[in-house]
Amino acid sequence: MKIAVEGCMHGDLDNVYATLLHLQEVEQIKIDLLICCGDFQAVRNKKDLESLNVPLKYQAMNSFWKYYSGEKVAPFPTIFIGGNHEASNYLWELYFGGWAAPNIYFLGFAGIVKFGNVRIGGLSGIYKANHYRLGHFEKLPYNDQDIRSIYHVREYDVHKLMQVQEPIDIFLTHDWPVGITDHGDSEKLIRQKPHFTQEVMEGRLGSRAAADLMAKLRPSHWFSAHLHCKFSALVQHGNNGPVTKFLALDKCLPGRKFLQVIEIESGAGPFDLQYDEEWLAVTKKFTPIFPRTRMRANFSDAKLNIEECRRFVRNKLQTRGSKPFEFVRTAPCHNPSQSVANNNFSSGHCRNPQSEALLQLLELQYCLDTSSTQVEKLYQSPLLPTGSVDYNSEDIPIDDEDEDDVDELQEKYDGKV
Numbered sequence: 001m002k003i004a005v006e007g008c009m010h011g012d013l014d015n016v017y018a019t020l021l022h023l024q025e026v027e028q029i030k031i032d033l034l035i036c037c038g039d040f041q042a043v044r045n046k047k048d049l050e051s052l053n054v055p056l057k058y059q060a061m062n063s064f065w066k067y068y069s070g071e072k073v074a075p076f077p078t079i080f081i082g083g084n085h086e087a088s089n090y091l092w093e094l095y096f097g098g099w100a101a102p103n104i105y106f107l108g109f110a111g112i113v114k115f116g117n118v119r120i121g122g123l124s125g126i127y128k129a130n131h132y133r134l135g136h137f138e139k140l141p142y143n144d145q146d147i148r149s150i151y152h153v154r155e156y157d158v159h160k161l162m163q164v165q166e167p168i169d170i171f172l173t174h175d176w177p178v179g180i181t182d183h184g185d186s187e188k189l190i191r192q193k194p195h196f197t198q199e200v201m202e203g204r205l206g207s208r209a210a211a212d213l214m215a216k217l218r219p220s221h222w223f224s225a226h227l228h229c230k231f232s233a234l235v236q237h238g239n240n241g242p243v244t245k246f247l248a249l250d251k252c253l254p255g256r257k258f259l260q261v262i263e264i265e266s267g268a269g270p271f272d273l274q275y276d277e278e279w280l281a282v283t284k285k286f287t288p289i290f291p292r293t294r295m296r297a298n299f300s301d302a303k304l305n306i307e308e309c310r311r312f313v314r315n316k317l318q319t320r321g322s323k324p325f326e327f328v329r330t331a332p333c334h335n336p337s338q339s340v341a342n343n344n345f346s347s348g349h350c351r352n353p354q355s356e357a358l359l360q361l362l363e364l365q366y367c368l369d370t371s372s373t374q375v376e377k378l379y380q381s382p383l384l385p386t387g388s389v390d391y392n393s394e395d396i397p398i399d400d401e402d403e404d405d406v407d408e409l410q411e412k413y414d415g416k417v
Contacts, residue, residue: 001032001033001115001116001118001263001264001265001266001269001271002029002030002031002032002033002261002262002263003031003032003033003034003035003118003170003261003262003263003264004020004023004031004033004034004035004076004259004260004261005034005035005037005223005247005249005259005260005261005262006034006035006036006037006249006252006258006259007036007037007225007228007230007248007249007250007251007252007257007258007259008037008038008039008083008085008225008226008228008249008250008251008252008258009036009038009039009040009041009080009251009252010039010041010062010085010251010252011040011041011043011060011061011062011063011064012062012063012252013062013063013064013066013067013074014063014066014072015252016034016036016252016258016259017034017074017075017076019259020034020075020076020259021075023261029261031076031261032076032077032115032116032269032271033076033077033078033079033115033271034074034076034077034078034079035078035079035080035120035170035172035223036078036079036080036081037080037081037083037172037173037174037223037224037225037226037248037249038080038081038082038083038084038086038124038172038173038174038225038226039083039084039085039086039174039225039226039251040064040080040081040082040083040086040100040106041062041064041085041086041087042064042068042080042086042087042090042091042100042101042104042106043061043062043064043065043087043090043334044064044065044068044069044087044090044331044332044333044334045065045331045332045333045334045335046061046334046338047331047347048087048089048090048331049061049087050089050141050142050347051087051088051089051090051140051141051142051147051150052085052086052087052088053084053085053086053088053147053148053151054085058085061334061336064100064101065333065334067101067102067103067104068100068101068329068333068334069333069334070102070333073102073103074101074102074103074104076103077103077105077115077271077273078103078104078105079105079106079107079113079115079120079122079273080100080104080105080106080107081106081107081122081123081124081172081173081174082106082109082124082125082151082174083124083125083126083151083174083225083226084125084126084151084174084226086151088142088147088150088151089140089142089349089350090331091106091109091124092140092150092349092368093330093349093350093351093352093355093368094106094108094352094354094355095108095109095355095368096108096111096283096355096358096359097111097113097324097358098324098325098327098352098354098355098358099324099325099326099327099354100327101327102327105273105324107120107121107122107124107172108122108124109123109124109125109136109154109157110122110123110124110157110158110160110161111279112161112164112168112276112278112279113273113274113275113276113279113324114273114274114275114276114322115271115272115273115274116266116267116269116271116272117266117267118169118170118264118266118271119166119167119168119169119170119276120168120169120170120171120172121161121164121168121170121171121172121217121219121279122171122172122173123153123157123158123161123171123172123173123209123210123213124151124153124174125151125152125153125174126151126152126153126174126175126207126226127152127153127175127206127207127208127209127210128149128152128153129208131149131152131154132152132153132154132155132209133154133155133296134154134291134294134295134296135154135156135291135292135293135294135295135296135297136154136156136290136291136292137291137292137293137294138150139349139369139370140347140348140349141347141348153207153209154291155209155296155297156286156290156291156297158209158212158213159286159297159299160282160283160286161213161217162212162213162216163282163285163286163306164217164278164279164282165278166278167218167219167220168217168218168219168220169219169220169221169264170219170220170221170222170223170264171213171214171217171219171221171222171223172222172223172224173207173210173213173222173224174224174225174226175206175207175210175224175226175227176205176206176207176210176224176226176227176231176246176248177206177207177210177211177213177214177222177224177246178203178204178205178206178207178208178210178211179203179206179211180206180211180214180231180233180235180246181200181205181206181231181233182203183233183234183235183246184231184232184233184234184246185231186200189229189231192229193227193229196227210224214235214244215237218237218241218242218244219244220242220243220244220245220264221244221245221246221247221262221264222235222244222245222246222247223246223247223248223249224246224247224248224249225248225249225250225251226248227248228250228251228256229248229250229257230247230248230249230250230257231246231247231248232245232246232247232248233246233247234246247260272323273323273324274322274323274324275317275322275323275324277310277313277314277317277322278310280313280317280362281306281309281310281312281313282306282309283362283364284304284309284312284313284362284364285302285304285305285306285309286299286302287359287362287364287367288301288302288303288304288364288365289301289302290367292367292368292370312362312363313362316361316362320361324354324358325353325354325357325358326354327354328352328353328354330350330352330353331350349368349369349370351366351368351369355368
């Protein structure tokens with residue numbers, strides 16, 4: 001199976017897809033899947049721009065809306081996670097994962113799926129220590145603080161991923177695991193990005209949550225983005241343990257190292273996207289304690305037995321099948337002839353039928369809107385994970401225009417689209 005990996009999309013689907021179509025033609029290969037490591041910017045209409053935390057000059061529709069409306073169809077199955085520049089109102093609808101557009105699948109705030117027999121997991125957002133142990137308290141319409149905290153990684157989602165026992169082939173995070181620079185050419189990275197010097201030297205560059213997940217899950221491949229540069233590393237787990245191949249990629253711009261095609265062992269195609277049985281069992285177990293206020297999740301309240309959850313999910317999937325529920329539009333499509341946003345759009349939470357159907361399948365109550373019976377309490381002075389730091393990883397300017405050396409793939413295909 002040939003998988004194309006892309007760094008920060010920033011809504012530029014047209015150019016990424018065109019580059020891959022050109023690559024297929026020139027190299028006489030077939031790309032089976034595209035995966036994107038965040039900042040996807042699934043903006044459906046101008047109202048979504050209100051939930052996109054970017055400087056005003058970058059609040060542009062870009063090209064996702066064409067795929068959402070049906071004007072275009074993604075030429076490759078596409079899987080993505082969220083970063084820190086997202087239409088967070090839309091991604092929240094699909095918290096458990098789902099089709100953001102035909103042939104374009106969001107992994108959710110945390111999730112695992114199968115593409116053929118390749119198991120792909122991911123964690124959306126970026127790590128900020130002061131929000132890590134809080135619940136998902138944000139609600140629409142987002143205020144100036146919530147529009148930033150909504151995409152901060154939460155302990156609840158990481159804890160769910162830490163329960164996974166079966167091997168994972170590919171894992172995605174937007175920011176890098178802290179300490180990953182110790183396993184690659186950190187001197188070259190510092191020459192390329194001098195403003196990273198202090199964080200690299202002090203071992204503070206990246207996400208503690210991502211590092212913990214890498215140590216636990218030990219996937220064969222790990223892909224990230226966020227820092228707008230290409231960086232590779234090999235992580236040996238223990239003296240004789242497996243090796244994780246880490247690769248971070250840039251954003252989609254001419255001359256930048258934003259794309260890589262890898263080949264991974266798999267069964268014969270064609271390949272379909274399917275729910276992952278173990279992950280749905282974890283979802284079944286922990287959704288009853290979903291933390292919808294600032295209060296930290298109480299994991300001891302997750303009383304369901306995981307093996308019973310696994311048997312429940314297996315029976316459900318055997319009856320229904322493992323394909324995700326079908327894509328449904330939940331907001332008006334962008335109309336380029338309209339110069340201003342339609343004020344008739346809803347500013348509150350929309351229940352996406354995909355999320356509702358998945359929860360019904362698992363016989364779980366809907367939990368993504370704020371219950372009026374819940375009492376919000378500010379979790380004062382949350383304890384930080386051991387060795388964690390408050391790395392200000394949001395401060396990566398999206399207009400970073402420093403020059404990179406052009407790798408072989410970009411040398412061959414830049415300027416072709």
